Amino acid sequence: MFKTIWMVIICGAAIVPLLNTAVAQESEMNRDLSAVKLENVHLKSGTLSQALSRLSVSYDIPIGLEVSLNDEDVPVIADFDKVSVKDLLNHIFDKNRNYTWKVNDGVINVFPVGNDRDRVIDKLLETEIGHFSVEPGSACSEVAASLVNTPELKNFLATYKLSYRQADLSGFYIRSVGRKFRMDVSNMKLGSIMNKIVSESSTAKYWFISRNGIDPQTFTIGCGAKPESSN
Numbered sequence: 001m002f003k004t005i006w007m008v009i010i011c012g013a014a015i016v017p018l019l020n021t022a023v024a025q026e027s028e029m030n031r032d033l034s035a036v037k038l039e040n041v042h043l044k045s046g047t048l049s050q051a052l053s054r055l056s057v058s059y060d061i062p063i064g065l066e067v068s069l070n071d072e073d074v075p076v077i078a079d080f081d082k083v084s085v086k087d088l089l090n091h092i093f094d095k096n097r098n099y100t101w102k103v104n105d106g107v108i109n110v111f112p113v114g115n116d117r118d119r120v121i122d123k124l125l126e127t128e129i130g131h132f133s134v135e136p137g138s139a140c141s142e143v144a145a146s147l148v149n150t151p152e153l154k155n156f157l158a159t160y161k162l163s164y165r166q167a168d169l170s171g172f173y174i175r176s177v178g179r180k181f182r183m184d185v186s187n188m189k190l191g192s193i194m195n196k197i198v199s200e201s202s203t204a205k206y207w208f209i210s211r212n213g214i215d216p217q218t219f220t221i222g223c224g225a226k227p228e229s230s231n
Helices: 002-035 048-059 085-095 119-125 140-148 151-159 190-200
Strands: 037-045 063-066 076-084 099-104 107-112 128-134 183-189 204-211 218-225
Touching (some): 002 085, 002 107, 048 085, 048 204, 048 218, 063 119, 063 190, 076 085, 085 099, 119 190, 128 140, 128 190, 140 218
Parallel strands (some): 063 107, 063 204
Antiparallel strands (some): 128 183
16 A cells, blocks of 8 residues: 555656646747747738738737627737837737737737627637547638537537638638648647647638627637748
8 A cells, every 4th residue: 555655656746847847838938929029010900800810920920819799990000120029919909908918828819808708709719629630731711610510519509509600711822721730639628729720830820719790699710821832
């Protein structure tokens, strides 16, 4: 019995440093992202979503946006020769006070504050999915449709009487996660899955989720991506 107890103590002692190392690595990754220096930042966008999409794709900064229930489409204007990610975001959200941001899993997560936050969308992002995979070259629209068709999200949508509406991502190229991106995860929350995609994909650097202001029983989730190079 004492031998068993000592084995547990020894194993536990070995695990603690590993856990501390993992926490330290995640903290370092999050801190490094907010400290990244950007050059020649010139943003002039009609909406916050447009500004964050452009920022993420142009500078390879992974960003996720949870759109406010009372989104007001405040224009975003920023002109900097040199600026850190942290200072740029603080500048943007000084004019968009119903939003805040923090870094999770190496991704800048932007979300509404107080009563502006959509509690249904918040719960949806916290929904754990038993298994989900993405094949190389998948279009962003295919990834979104596959997520919505998981048993866990189908059950959530049925409970809250929500329907999925595909994001309008028209353009001159098909937005994809990239030819080399592959993912296979188990027991992961929806928000964490989206963060993993934009943090690891070489092309898809921005994700968003919102409910339709005109028809709140529909919601949209998707990701924005830049064209993939031929190299």
